Amino acid sequence: MERLARSYMITPNDATDDSGSIVSSIVQNIWSGQLSLLAFVTSLEEFLTSEESSIRAKGTGLLSAVLTECPQEQVNLAAVNVLVDFYCERLSDTTCVPELILGLVSISQFNSFREECAIKVSKSIFSNLKVQNYQQTTRHGVFLIFDVLLHSHLNACKKLGTEFVKGFIQAMDGEKDPRNLLLAFSLVKLIIKEFDISQHVEELFEVTFCYFPITFRPPPDDPYGITSDDLKISLRECLSETPKFAKNAMPLFLEKLTSSSGNAKKDSMETLAACAPVYGTENIVPYIDDLWEYLKDEIFNAKDDSFEVIALETIRSLVVTLSAGVIGKSDHLQQFLKTVVTECMENLKVPELKLSKPCGRILKYCAMASDPSYNLIILATLHGLFDQYGHSDLATRKKAILEILMEFIVAAQNLYGTIEINNDSQIELDDDFSIPLISFKKDLLRMFSSALMKTDEYSELRLCGLRGLHGMILLKQFLSDHEIEDILKYFNQIILIQDNDQDIIKDTLKYLGDIAHYKPLTVLKITIPIFISQLPSDYESLKLDNIHGTKYSKVLGAISEISIERIIFEALVPEILVKLDGVNTFSSNLSKEYIESLLHTLHTLFVKKSSLNHDDISKYANILIPHLIAKCVGPTLEIRKNHDDKGEEYCDDVFCDLKIIQTIAGIISIVTKNMNSREQTMFITQIFELFTQGNLQFIPFSEIEKNKHVIAFNPLMIESSSAQKNLTLLFTAAVGYMRQEVSCSIPNIPDFLSRIVNASLISNNKIYQNSLAQLAASILNKWNQENELENFIKIHVMGELVRYLPSHSSIGESESNRIASLHIFVWLTKALVLRTHPAGYECTNYIIELFNDDTLGKKASSDGFKIIIGDSDLLNKQSFAIIKILYKQRFFDYVMPKLVQGFTESSGDAKHNYLIALSNLLRNIPKQILMSEISPVFPLLVHSLSLPDPDLKASTIDTFYLIALEMPHIISEHVSTLIPLLLSLTNVEDGNTIKVRVAALQCLSVFPDTVPFDVLYPFKSKILRDLGDVLDDKKRIVRKEAVNCRSRWFLFTGPKSS
Amino acid sequence: MSEQVLNSKLINANPTIYTPSKTSHRVLTEQDEKEDIEDLIDAQEVFDLIRSVTDPEHPLTLEELNVTQLEHVTVNDKFNTVSIEFTPTIPHCSMATLIGLCIRVRLLRSLPERFKVDIMVRKGTHQSEQAVNKQLNDKERVAAALENTHLLEVVNQCLSTAGFRGEPIVRH
Known part of the structure; x- marks a missing residue:
């Protein structure tokens, strides 16, 4: 043991690692019971009593360090008493004080530390320590000890009474460190609350108020994590803790209000507002007139809105204070409000003038303060305002008066509440x-x-x-x-x-x-019945409505604004269905548009309800959805002999219209999304039966309708009609929003998927292709059988599907077939990339290889990358897709080097394709990822500005804009290349589109905000000169940006000399 | 009393405020986005340039003070002429020249050089109408005024809100 202690004594003071390990081995020994605390202290005796102060200090340091980590149960009551005695006695030994305080912080937290010890420690600190002579950590320790004492041994401290207050004041007097102050302020607040401070009011006030207003600003690296607001608020809590401060504080507040500026002024007003109710009427009254003059000016000449609001809140607090003492002394409130009202009403005589609005707000805040103040204010003002309104013919004046009355209504809502x-x-x-x-x-x-x-x-x-x-x-x-x-x-x-x-x-x-x-x-x-009655119910009334300027669209617009509430919506839905059925008899453009509007209204309402998380959405799966599906499916089961100009058969029913089907699909998606798993399982089963087996059971067809049905519903079959195929949109809409835990109700998913894939490849119907691609992607993405998934990818995706893609394909596929395969391939890739499945990257690689293909290269780089990494309507969080958090980062890391390399190694159009893919990639990744990897991409970006593709250019310029905002130093390095390039892109004659010109101007405008003046200054005159020509661009939207940009550069005059 | 003391520097401490009419905003049409159609510079466009210039005395725009109005802006793109009439808030307003100067500088910076711009005090709205007009339309005097760095700073300050073009201004 002694060996350990000795080696500690000879470790240099700065070798904290060594001494730390010695301390922990001693603590280990005590912990395990091998060494008693007493034995340890005894072994230190030699050092603790040494003649040499540095040895004493070091010995004490070891003891304190051990105590800090020592287990509670090893330190009993007797030990604590001995330790306290020892430590307190030693406090006069100035060299050892830092170490002693360290130990006392720990000792005071021991369970066996009792009331007597608390008294002893306090007394000893008060009589021995000049706290402010020590370094920050020691002072902090002292405040920590006070903190423990006041929170755990308040009664003991209270026994000391005035002595404690006085001692604390002395300890705090002169403190400057923000960390210590924050602690000290909280203790002051406690002392004020718990102690009789009457003998030391002034001193206590002085040691706290001297920090007001807080001017602290955290140093740049913010080592303390303390904000100026933290200090402000805790100081404010001290000052507003007792009315005893009022006498001293009020004159000083007044002084600070008039003398300070900016944040200090705000702080002063806010602190006054916090103190007033505590200080009470009698302390406020002597200053009220001065305060009013001051605050009024602050409101009339407010630098910005925040000053005005704070000043108004302060006035309100003053009125609250005056109102509190209202019984017996109500004349103060009355008197003050009389001053306010007189002055405001004077300004309201010509209410359209500038000062009337602030006056209205002053009256509002006064009224809002209390019931008596509200009464007084409105009794004193309303009659006058009513008179004025009656006698005025000027609309602007009437408006100004109503605005003031409105302030009183808002004040009443504030004071008395709103309806439930x-x-x-x-x-x-x-x-x-x-x-x-x-x-x-x-x-x-x-x-x-x-x-x-x-x-x-x-x-x-x-x-x-x-x-x-x-x-x-x-x-x-x-x-x-x-x-x-x-x-x-x-x-x-x-x-x-x-x-x-x-x-x-x-x-x-x-x-x-x-x-x-x-x-x-x-x-x-x-409201609702009147609105409904305005909507045409049959074709005749629809025609009539059309003659009168299609009023129904206005009514439906109105309905979609006001019908999201559950009971209203519930009443509305059947009414809409009635209207739908009423006009469905004729398929004309007129009824088509009307029906689309009706459905669109439902869709809009569902979207709003869903965003508000209404719980009544899923119930519409039972009646509304089958009804709508019936409308769509019915006509495709009948024989209709219609052929368009190309000789293709088509269905002329309104509900075969693509826009209408899409709207219904939207409704189905939202309703599906809002179902729980159980509801979904049921609904999805029905949907699968309908689309894969043609089972029409859950669709409410009437007998008459059924008699007309002669064709089976089989949209996935090659030979089915285009009208039926279009309805796969509804299939995808439902299945795409399936929850992950709900399983597809089909026996064999791989078979089903390959059936969809093949169906999509054979058809020429783009809608069909797309909806099937999305359907397959959605199922693939949520497929939870890893093995089956792997197999499917191996056999069907990488095995079969890929074979259709290459131009040298042995099968000799047609171009349209290749495009179709690429489309579905891309969607399947997306499904895998989202869940960061390794096969996703393999597929992506395949797509990148296609960049060199004449037919597919452009499609793969633009549409392909857009689909894979862009946000989609279907595979997203809302539709319960499996999306790994860092999938974009992973994708970026995988793809970026390949794109850079591909770009360098390729030539001609292929080069272009790499840039397009890159641009799609950059547009869709979080900017943090972009910023971390910008250097290798930068040359590619610059290169893409010289290509003719306007979309590519515009999106690249947007990237530069982002870089300028986030990493201006990169722009700084390249200004001499970038600025001339951007300037040339503002020129209409080089074939730059509006979008490019606008983007270039916006990008140039942002430079002065972030790039240093000295870097940009050499270009200023050239920019101003060149932009002078752009002011005459033939497009107004470009001119607007040119004006903004040029004006930004005119105002770019470098750092102010002051 | 104290209000007078405090506001003693302001020429017109409590001016009338007008609410800008909502219909005076240009709505973007399809035509505006077509590449080949040429949009001529018109009165609305020029008014948009100056309406949100801040008054030198108040944190209010020239439009809010009715100093500038759409009806008092005339533009002929073909003949390269722009003429602006503005209305000082009170007839003895000594800020009139400064306001005019702000408008002048804004248009110097924002309109193509081909335009000849006349800026006038609206007839009968100011005591020294002619003197103000003369100053504002004399190129050399305008240039000389802008040599004064303090004055230029004040003008730049007033112009710092011009980009809002009648939209509500967020001041910090």
Whole structure:
């Protein structure tokens, strides 16, 4: 043991590793019971009592270090007492203090550390230590000890009372380190709360207020992790902890408010706002007039909105404070509000002037403070404002007055609350509680309604009317149901009948949608039936509607804004189906468009509901979806002798229209997605039976319809009609959104997949090809049988499918067949790449090899790479695809070197293809990946700017834009190449498209924001000169960018000399 | 009282604010994106250039103060002429020349050189109409004014919001 202690004593102070290992072996010994703490201390005696202070310090250091790691149970009550005595006694030994404090931090946390020890330690620190003479870590240790004492032994500390307060003040006085201050502030707060500080108010105030306002800024590398806000907030909590500070603090606040600027000013206002309610009326009143003058100016001349908001909040806090003392002393509140009201009303005399808005906001914040203040304010202002409104003919003035009234409505919502969501029960006005605004209800309703309903009026005034009515509906305990219904009737009138003002209609719908959220039943009663009745129910009324300018599209637009609430939507769906059936009899463009709009409305609503996670979506799988599928499938089962100009047979039924099928597919996807696994299993089984076996059982055909059916439903067969094949879109829409845990209800997946693949290869129908490719990709991606998957890839994908691709193919495939195979091959590759399956990279490699192919090269690099790495509608998170987090990174790492190499080694068109693939790749990977690998790609990017392909150029320029934002130093290295290149791309004569010109200008505009001035300065005059010509570009959108860019460069004047 | 003291530097401390009409924004059409169609420079385009210039006194735009209005901008692309009339907020506004200068500089920087640009105070809206007009349309005096670095800084400051083109301005 002694050997260990001795070797510790001779280790140099900076060899922390060595001394650390000695400490841990000692602790090991104590831990295992081989060595008792007492024996250890005894063995140190020689050093602890040494004449030489450095030896004493080092010995103490060892003891403290061991105690820090020592197991609790080895240190009993007696040991703690001995240790405390020893440590406290030693505190006068200044050389050892850092080590002693270190030990005390640990000792004070032992379970056996009792109340007496706490007292002893505190006393000893107070009498022996001049805390501020020591280094930061030691001071931090002292505050940590106080922290432990105050939290675990508060009663002991309280016994010391004033002595503790005084001692703490001394210890803290002069502290500068942010880490220590943060701790100290939290302790001050605790002391104020728990101790009688009356004898030391001033001192305590001084040691804390001296830091106000906080000016600390974290050093660049932020070693402490402490923000200026942390300090601000904890200091603010100290200052606002007791009214005893008020006397000292108030004059100083006033001084800081007027003298400081920027953040310090904000801090001052915020701290005042926090302190006022604590300091209380009597402390605020003497300063209230000065504060008002100051805060008012701050609001009238606010540098930016944040200053104004803080000043307003401060005024509110002052009014809250004055309101709290309102009983008996209400004259203070009254008096202050009188000053405020008088001054604001003076400014409101001509309400369209600049200061009226801030005045309105001041009144709002004062009113929002308390019930008495709200009462006082509205009693003092509303009559005047009403009068003014009555006597004014100027629309702008009326609007300004309504805006101020609106502030009072918002203030009331804030103070008294809003109605509850989904609350349709008859509002019972609570007699005990009424909001003051209620006595002005009639006037307000009249003013806002009439403003809204004047169709020929200034639209801003009408919008004010609308906002006011909406605000009043949401206000708690204000309007009766009857009144709300009347307002909704106004809205109906605006939307359906009288209005041509699109802004008003748009906003009315927006507010109506919001009201539907709060009061769905009222909207269902007043609004929905009227809207539905406006929609044509048969072909005759549709024709009539068409003559009157297809009103239905407006109505449907409105319906999709307001019908997402469950009960409204539920009532709407059957109504829409009725309309669908009503006009379905004639297949004309007119009915086609109408039906598409009806379905589109449903789709829009489903999308909105789904994004809000409504739980009522999946139930529409039972009636709505089969109904829609019946509409699509029915006609394809009948014999129709129609042939288009190419002699191809087609189906003339409305529901065979591609756009309509796609809309229905969209609806099916969303409903499927929102089903749980059980619901999906059932639904998917039916879908598979329908599409693979032609089982029509779950589709509600009527007997009459069934009698017309003479053709089997067999869309996967080669000989089936195009109309049936198009319906595979619905198949893909459902199966694509299958959850991973739901299995395809088919016996043999490999067979099924190869059946799909072959079907897609043989057909010329592009839609069919695409939907089958996506279907196969989706199944492949979610396939959870690794072995079967491997086998399938080996035999069918890499074995069979690949054979169709090469031009020297022995089978001698036609060009269209090769393109079709590539398409499905690419989708299967995507499915594998998403789940980072090794075969995915193998396939990708194959695609890259095709870049040299004359026919497929372009397709492989553009469409191919776009599909594989781009985001798709089908294989994504929403559709439950298996997507590994880093798949893009992995793909990038695999592909990038191959592209760079391929580019260098190839020539002609192939070179071009590599650049296109690269551009598709870069566009679709997270920018962090791009930025980490930019250097090898940079020359390729520069090269692609000289190719004629405009899309490639535009997307490359966008990449440069991103680099300029994220890694400007790379741009800095290449400015002399890049700037002339970009300037040449702004020129219309070189065949640069609008997109290229715009992108080049935007890219040039961003340089001054990130690239250093001295790097860019040499180019400034050339850029300004060249851009002068672009100002005369024949396209307006290009000119706009040129102006922006040139103006940015004009204002680019380097760092300010000041 | 204190309000007067504080605002003593402002010529017009409490000007009228106008809400820009929503319809005065150009909506992008299909035509705008067609490569071969030539879009002529028109009054709306020039108005868009100057409407969001900040007033030297207030954090408000010239449009919000009704200093500039679409109706008071005339453009003839074929004859290369632009004429702008602006309305000072009050007839004795000593900022009129500065406002005019800002408009002048903005258009110098943003319009093709081929245009001859006239900038005038709207008739009857300012006491020293003629003097202001003369200054604003004298090339040499404009150039001399911009030699003054302090003045140039003020102008640049006012122009820093011009790019918003009537959209709500986010100030920091």
